[in-house]
Amino acid sequence: MRGKKIHEYKGKKVWYEQVGRLWHVLDKGEEYSFRGIEKLLKKHPDLTSVPAIQAALDRKIERKNRKKNPIPLEPKREKSEIKSEMLDNSKEKLVSCYYCSGTGTASFGVKCPDCDGKGSFIVTSKGIGD
Known part of the structure; x- marks a missing residue:
């Protein structure tokens, strides 16, 4: 298993643990744990300037948008249409x-x-x- 990446910003240390799916912040000797990245950024909005956290937030937003607006699939073509295309x-x-x-x-x-x-x-x- 990979080691955790610790990001530092203005005296705060931030990392993500995959085991419990928790974000952790070490601020002035106290450790805070958050269930999701949104809750982390509500409490510590200045951490959006950390590139890794911003990338994680962008991926989360992209996943939510993908669920709301699924990409439509191509309609199935009839076999006779495919055979005539193959003959051509x-x-x-x-x-x-x-x-x-x-x-x-x-x-x-x-x-x-x-x-x-x-x-x-x-x-x-x-x-x-x-």
């Missing part, structure tokens, strides 16, 4: 047959079973199973 974006390429090496015949003059004797076939990037 597909690229076709004429490739020589790897089984018969482009001759169109397999062994002993038999027509190639992969390319049906053509010696080449069209490869697309539509997707598997379409």
Whole structure:
């Protein structure tokens, strides 16, 4: 576990303990504990000039705003719309047959079973199973 970071400002020492989720202030020999950063800053408003405390406060405000205004998700598209988009974006390429090496015949003059004797076939990037 990491050690606690102690911030000093005008004779006050401030730190946060993750175990109890408490902010602690050591002011003139007395230690004060606060449940949240807002309560800490109500009692000691001058501590807002400490960069680490200001950053923690900014994160807290940002989280609260995110809960109030959630980011809307993109609506789901229909499968037919996706398939038509894939067909539009597909690229076709004429490739020589790897089984018969482009001759169109397999062994002993038999027509190639992969390319049906053509010696080449069209490869697309539509997707598997379409």
